[in-house]
Amino acid sequence: MALGQPIHRFEEVLSTNAVALDLHHRGASEGTLVVADAQTRGRGRLGREWISPSGVNLYCSYILRAGNPEWISWVPLIASMAVASAIHAETELNARIKWPNDVLIEGLKVAGVLAETVSDGGEVQRVILGIGVNVNMPIASLPSSVQSTTTSLFEHLGESIDRNQLLTRLTDALDAQYQNFWNSDTSDIVREYLSISDTIGRRVIAHLPVGGPVEGLADGIESDGSLRLRRGQGDMEIIRSADIVHLR
Numbered sequence: 001m002a003l004g005q006p007i008h009r010f011e012e013v014l015s016t017n018a019v020a021l022d023l024h025h026r027g028a029s030e031g032t033l034v035v036a037d038a039q040t041r042g043r044g045r046l047g048r049e050w051i052s053p054s055g056v057n058l059y060c061s062y063i064l065r066a067g068n069p070e071w072i073s074w075v076p077l078i079a080s081m082a083v084a085s086a087i088h089a090e091t092e093l094n095a096r097i098k099w100p101n102d103v104l105i106e107g108l109k110v111a112g113v114l115a116e117t118v119s120d121g122g123e124v125q126r127v128i129l130g131i132g133v134n135v136n137m138p139i140a141s142l143p144s145s146v147q148s149t150t151t152s153l154f155e156h157l158g159e160s161i162d163r164n165q166l167l168t169r170l171t172d173a174l175d176a177q178y179q180n181f182w183n184s185d186t187s188d189i190v191r192e193y194l195s196i197s198d199t200i201g202r203r204v205i206a207h208l209p210v211g212g213p214v215e216g217l218a219d220g221i222e223s224d225g226s227l228r229l230r231r232g233q234g235d236m237e238i239i240r241s242a243d244i245v246h247l248r
């Protein structure tokens with residue numbers, strides 16, 4: 001199976017994840033890649049919008065195998081590692097990861113990952129892996145509410161880069177992570193993830209989907225990719241999904 005083949009390119013779609021899902025229902029194979037120049041309903045994590053202006057950024061989705069539950073929980077983390085490595089290979093910028101899968105440059109978000117499972121009769125059939133990278137977008141073009149937390153490669157390089165070349169790097173890096181996952185121990189993946197994590201070792205606030213925010217020290221990653229948070233009295237909390245704010 002070659003990741004990134006075939007490629008379906010579009011000028012504008014609602015969401016590349018939605019197109020990939022539709023292609024899956026029409027029989028598209030594992031590895032299929034959907035790329036668009038613009039999205040009118042780009043989707044982010046936790047039900048948010050992903051701002052997707054035309055002709056400046058990368059919006060793409062891969063149809064991946066469902067594998068096993070361990071693989072499914074690692075897909076978004078592995079994808080963020082691949083994004084960070086593709087960015088570094090193409091620009092030499094140092095990208096790091098805010099748990100679970102936000103890619104940051106100098107603390108500002110440059111890319112996001114949205115992995116959605118497709119199930120039939122309770123069994124997961126495929127993972128649709130959506131990736132958005134802010135490439136040549138000037139941050140001043142964004143709503144002021146997100147300008148202070150968002151960046152693009154252009155903002156750091158002072159020049160535009162070739163989005164297709166970045167996509168090739170990304171597909172290669174994902175392919176390498178894909179092979180690596182099936183051929184190595186999870187502890188190796190955890191180690192690699194920790195080496196580019198911007199979260200582990202910091203004090204953070206975790207905004208959980210249910211219940212109030214919890215504060216603590218981000219202590220490590222479990223074998224399924226969950227975050228270990230050390231609370232005030234040394235109590236450990238295992239967090240599977242949250243929006244993390246880095247404190248210092």
Ligand code: BTN
Binds near residue numbers: 039061102111113
């Ligand atoms: C996040 O909130 O950080 C995840 C953002 C994921 C955005 C990408 S862009 C391509 C794909 N299609 C979507 O609608 N979302 C993902």
